[in-house]
Amino acid sequence: MFVLFEEAGKYLGGRVLSEAEASAQVELDSGKRVKVKGANIVLRFEKPSPAELIAEARALAAGMDLDLAWEFAPEGEFAFADLATEYFQANPSLAQQAAALFALFEAPHYFRRAGKGRFKKAPAEIIQQALAAIEKKKQVLAQIADWAAQLVAGECPAPVREQLYKILFKPDKNAPEYKAVVEASRTAQRAPLELLERAGAIDSAYQFHWKRFLFENFPKGTAFPPALSAPAIADDLPRADGVEAFSIDDSQTTEIDDALSVQGLGSGTVTVGVHIAAPGLAFAPGSPLDQVARARMSTVYMPGYKITMLPDAVVQTYTLLEGADRPAVSLYARFDEATLELQGTETKIERVPIVANLRHDQLDGVITQPWLEDAAVTSTDTPDVVNTLRAPLSFLFRLARQLKAQREVVRGKPENFNRPDYNFRLVGNEGEPEGSEQVQISTRQRGTPLDLIVSEAMILANSGWGGWLGELGVPGLYRSQASLAPGIKVRMGTRALPHAGLGVKSYAWSTSPLRRYTDLVNQWQIIAAARHGKTAALAAPFKPKDADLFSILSGFDAAYATYNAYQGGMERFWTLKYLQQQGIGELTATVIKDIPNGALVRADTLPLVFPVAGQQERGAHLRVKLGEIDEIALDVHGTVLERLDAPVDAAALDEGSGDDEEEVAGPIAIAVDLNDSEAAAENTPA
Secondary structure, three states: EEEEEEEOOOOEEEEEEEOOOOEEEEOOOOOEEEEEHHHHEEEEOOHHHHHHHHHHHHHHOOOOOOOHHHHHOOOOEEEHEEEHHHHHHOOOOOOOOOHHHHHHHHOOOEEEEEOOOOOOOHHHHHHHHHHOOOHHHHHHHHHHHHHHHHHOOOOOOOHHHOOOEEEEEEHOOOOHHHHHHHHHHHHHOOOOHHHHHHHHOOHHHHHHHHHHHHHHHHHHHOOOOOOOOOOHHHHOOOOOOOEEEEEEEEOOOOOEEEEEHHHHEOOOOOEEEEEEEEEHOHHHHHHHHHHHHHHHOOOEOOEEEEEEEOOOHHHHHHHOOOEEEEEEEEEEEEEEEOOOOOEEEEEEEEEEEEEEEEEHHHHOOOOOOOHHHHOOOOOOOHHHOHOHHHHHHHHHHHHHHHHHHHHHHHHHOOOOOOEEEEEEOOOOOOOOOOOOOOOOEEEEOOHHHHHHHHHHHHHHHHHHHHHHHHHHHHOOOOEEEOOOOOOOOOEOOOOOEEEOOOOOOOOOOOOOOOEEHHHHHHHHHHHHHHHHHHHHHHHHOOOOOOHHHHHHHHHHHHHHHHHHHHHHHHHHHHHHHHHHHHOOOOEEEEEEEEEOOOEEEEOOOOEEEEEEEOOOOOOOOOEEEEEEEEOOOOHHHHEEEEEEOOOOOOOHHHHOOOOOOOOOOOOOOOOOOOOOOOHHHHOOOO
16 A cells, blocks of 8 residues: 655655554655654555656646636635545546645645645635735846846846945845845856956946945945034133144144143253143033044045044144144153153143144154254254254154163063055045056155154153053053063053053053044043042043943944054055056065965065965065966965075064064955855745
8 A cells, every 4th residue: 555645844655564553654665664643644545656646646736727726625624635526526536636735735825734634725815915926026036037147148237236245245145136146156157256347346446445345334425414513612721831832743644633842951850741632622422523433433544545533624623733722631741851750740731832743754854863863963954943843852852762762671672663664645646546546655664763752752641641540540441461472462441451562551542532532532531530630530421330431442443453454455455556557577575474385475665465385484585476466355476486595684573473464365255155045946846
């Protein structure tokens, strides 16, 4: 005897080997033996074979008119044999009964299941809704197939182009545009990114990187709300009499956050002022401007362009522009003029006269170490304003060297500035770059006298204010590093902890409130400390263990890392573009790291790290032939031409192994999953 039975949502047939009261042992055509519950058996028969019956029944079921079957079906609950009687004939054959069963089972929009082999008619209005949905699904599938065919043929449908970044990075896997890309990638046997690039979905490599960044970080665009304005500072601030402050930045800087001053030269006690722009005096946490700044967390920098944290009009209101008295939060540090011993500090909220905005890219060749250390050294190219500031600059340079030396004692080893800073200039660029501009790359040695003056003054202020907030019990946003041991990274936190990398007891970013949100938050806390002293913890906007402060910390950490990664990626893009524009096919480079099947090398004269094939000794100096450049992946590989016999700077290698080592670019991680079977399985019967 044979039986037809239901098993896991499918109907199978087999030969009965033995049967008990509530179950049977059944052998399938494959030879597999299964135990079947008696309630799951829907038909018993002697012939034909199960395979023949199922094949004949499925052929009959495929030809059944479901609308007619629904009309013929009895009202209320019924068995499949009842429908076979109404649809086929009074005494339906075994194959006709099985056909009715299969048709009923596979048309849930017409017939609802009411038990094993039993069904009930669906309401007419439900059927119409289901049929409309099925028709719509067919149309969507046809649209997916059409779009996929266009992509395979090298054309990009407009809807796919419009959804490009969503498809690649944050896809709705049920969207037809996504499914079309998956289907086309399978058909063409190409990676989705390659397929879309060949189909013209990507206008240019630069626009791809830029629009991807905006999609992920500025989905509503980079424009500021039109109603934002710069509030006036209500406080009647005292003027810092006797102070002549000056800033030191590059020529591209518009957000001038910090300025310096020196008083008391020749008196035995010299007071150094670090003056920080004070937007924190104008608007408070929770205000519209704060909400904008908090959403952005930082200014985003890239070659030829930037996205500011605050609107330009607001920045210009509070920036420390020369020729006026500017609101500032000032740290005054008193030093013994002879020994340079720190005697004390004081914080003031005031208006500071800004006499000059010095630009180091214009003055590095003038304000040199000999010029600062020897009054007899002169230059005809020295601007008058620089000559008037020679004595303050000379003292600041002398102090900066002393402060650096003191930090290096705590740090346990000297800081090295062996690698230069690379500056990018896009010729003729105004506003947002297009990606085709001619790029110029120049170098500037790190650790120049002006660099040293500014960096040590900022470390003095950030560590001084950080320690002061800690003493008063006022929370802030700190950067700390437990040690210089390998793998110990700089962390963000709300407690004043040592920063081993800088060699200071605490370090709270506070000197860039126009371009970093952490500094703006810390400025609000510093203002409260200056106004309220020992009771500042009660008056500060952010209280100890404030959950909002931890939220800011985690948000800033994530945003700042993302922005830095994008800046690094764009600098790499323009470096690769520079190689193409200059026709550079070979470079000299130094091995900095072993990687599987090769080595990672750093170019000697460009900001470029890339892999070469073959194992190489760390520190080896090589001449390398460059391979094909991939502007989408930001990738280039090299082939070693020869080993150059040149000495290796061990200090430079050690510096290059730090946390800030540039990562070599590789394939872009996209969210299109070609293993997703939804698109291919849409029409597959259950």
